[in-house]
Amino acid sequence: MNESKEWLKEELTKVEAWEKDQGDLWFWERLGRLPFKIIDKWTPDFIQKKIGLIIDELGQYVQTGGSYLSSVTSVSSYYPDLKVHNLEEAVKLPISTMDQAVEKLSGSRKKLAVIQGASTGIGGIFTLTIDIPLLLGLQLKTLQDIAICYGFNPNDKKERLFIVKCLQFVSADIVGKNAILAQLSKFDLEDETAKREVLSELQGWREVIFTFRDQMGWKKLFQMIPIAGLVFGAFINRSAVNDVAEAGMMLYRKRRILERLTAEPQTASEES
Template identity: 70%
Template sequence: MVETMEELQIELKKSVEWEQDQSDLWFWEKIGRLPFKLLDKVTHAFIQNKIGTLLDELGQYVQTGGKYLSSVTSLKSYYPNNTVHTLADVKLVPVVEMDQAVSKLANNRKQLATIQGASTGIGGILTLSIDIPLLLGIQLKTLQDIAMCYGYDPNDKEERVYIVKVLQFVSSDVVGKQAILKQLSIIDSSNEGMKREVISELQGWREVVMTHRDQIGWKKLFQMIPIVGLLVGAIINRSAVSDLAEAGMMLYRKRRIKERLAMELEDVEK
């Protein structure tokens, strides 16, 4: 293996500590969600309807990948100094190098999201209809590329479910985050029966849409104001992609480390 068990344990501890640190944000998230019942009444129907259309797009993504699927060829841009051409090659890369590749990817996507949010925020409500699906596209492709940087194939349906669960994790409150972490742990399990049980929970992507409405709907109200929406759109989209990239990195690196530790244990037992 490319790392020793001791090194893998140290890296795993970082991901575990990150999961624990998320509790620092949960209290404020719960407070922030209190006025959402009122906001639902005043939020422009256009925004709610537009975000609602993402339900069908996420469903299509889970089933077929649709227009959102990334290509393995993009790995070359994240591993320029290595002979990484396939996902099999990635699995032989040290976790530290995987992290560096994802950091480079995250910075690129945050810049893209900033530019996209600013450009679609200039026209207020006229360009808001373009912004919401574009943001979803950036988010899904970011998670897919993160998955590939850690050696996982987003062409697999199981992997697309995992990606949507990560997207859901970022948008959820304390209860939701805890439940999703348990579901992701089951997906990580080697028990195939448990995996199939999670795959059957495709209803979960409906929750993603609802939490998206709560999390960004009221912020998008400000983006409806021409010119002002430029700054608001840039900040909102950059923040959304930044949070998503961090969660994707920590959850995928933990998954890869646990798999390598399991392989190490198998070698020791032999």
């Protein structure tokens, strides 16, 4: 069947319904800040320094991509059964084909998160300092690869900013989620003034990492227990990667749907 305007509008409605469902954990998210307040007060200086290094790393990612950039030249690996060699070819694929690639990618990343969380959860609070930057890196990589699946280039600074906003969205409270969705709705506007407003509303990458840290607080509290942290770490990291993969898929999917809705009818790709 064809990707008709009606089909695209129906899929857009599904994404918008998902957006409305993202604001029901405000109390727990506020409660989640408490464990890290305890950590701030009682943990050694080297843990605080590790948090500072993560902040600097995320800043480097926004500016240059740092060591996190996924390779757009490997786009064919996301579509092994199709003749897709670059982003120009990927962007023409049916959205349902993109969805399948993202779902497969998300499944493999969640399995990796389980292994990572379990291995870093063995040592309790001391290996927790290793787990937080590793988890952040895995989430960034996952969002970058989702961008590639939907035909967007994470090497572009604009896309790196979008990825950070996706990460911020997952970690935000109800008010923050609504504000971020409003910002992202302007992301692809041709108006340069609107684009500058979106970039300025990022409010610095430091805000993102502190929000990320606080949101993970109550989840990571149980991982601070040696040995038992193995079980909690596996579950927590899988959940964290699942959340960011779901948000990345929905937000990038929405951009691609909106692009095709505004395109000429004859440029719509066929649904396989």
